[in-house]
Amino acid sequence: MDLLRRFARGEIDAFETLVRDHQSHIYAWIVRIVRDPGVAEDLTVETLWRIYRARQRFQPAGNFAAWARRIATNLAIDHLRRSRSEQSLLAEPAAAPAPDGLLQQETRDKIRQAFCRLPVKLRVAATLALIEERPHDEIADALGISVGAVKLRVFRAVRILRRQLAHLGITPGETRT
Amino acid sequence: MRGHMKEDDERQIREALRQSVPPIDAELRRDLWPAVLRKIDTHPAAIAWYDWALIGASCAVFVFFPQMILVFAYHL
Numbered sequence A: 001m002d003l004l005r006r007f008a009r010g011e012i013d014a015f016e017t018l019v020r021d022h023q024s025h026i027y028a029w030i031v032r033i034v035r036d037p038g039v040a041e042d043l044t045v046e047t048l049w050r051i052y053r054a055r056q057r058f059q060p061a062g063n064f065a066a067w068a069r070r071i072a073t074n075l076a077i078d079h080l081r082r083s084r085s086e087q088s089l090l091a092e093p094a095a096a097p098a099p100d101g102l103l104q105q106e107t108r109d110k111i112r113q114a115f116c117r118l119p120v121k122l123r124v125a126a127t128l129a130l131i132e133e134r135p136h137d138e139i140a141d142a143l144g145i146s147v148g149a150v151k152l153r154v155f156r157a158v159r160i161l162r163r164q165l166a167h168l169g170i171t172p173g174e175t176r177t
Numbered sequence B: 001m002r003g004h005m006k007e008d009d010e011r012q013i014r015e016a017l018r019q020s021v022p023p024i025d026a027e028l029r030r031d032l033w034p035a036v037l038r039k040i041d042t043h044p045a046a047i048a049w050y051d052w053a054l055i056g057a058s059c060a061v062f063v064f065f066p067q068m069i070l071v072f073a074y075h076l
Helices: A003-008 A012-034 A036-052 A063-083 A086-097 A103-114 A120-130 A136-143 A147-167 B002-020 B034-042 B049-064 B068-075
Strands: none
Touching: A003 A012, A012 A036, A012 A063, A012 A120, A012 A147, A012 B034, A036 B034, A063 A120, A063 A136, A103 A120, A103 A147, A103 B002, A120 A136, A120 A147, A120 B002, A136 A147, A147 B002, B049 B068
């Protein structure tokens, strides 16, 4: 009997194999959304636990990775809604400076703050599409929406960001120092 | 023309964002299976709210119509 069928029947050995095969991918996906490695680890454990609890709803002929990614995405979005995790994003640049320092630190902080103020749905779509450069179909699958809806969310995020940055006196195309 | 402006707008915001919120490429540092197993052991499957509702409704029926217990037992 194949692994996914055994997992759906509740065999813990099969689930262990799936966890070991997929935990890195699930973690990598969650950390891209929440941008905090510690939180991402906790959410990965939570995701895997929920996957195990929902095993009877899984169709063994289906795509386990895509199913897992969708559960992970929902959990990550819930986390962002609860925490409005501005701190984790604001704490990031010390560990990860801008690639070639084209923007001044103050400008980067303002852009980051404006980004954090985006509605969570738009922020997640923009994070995955613009920052992490994930394909639109992958994002759509994870969010459970169409590719068109992903593009619309990214477009709306860009428009809001552009407006907020203009309000702060920042024009992205002219901010090089 | 409009599409080109939209693409240009998105590219500029993308560049500014990637400098301000750099892409993250963190690798998982430990095996999470022990933590998952612990969670499975300490959090047994929760009973859904509709199961509790069914139990409550059944108890109410048995309290107000005790003869239903026999009907229920017959169908078990």
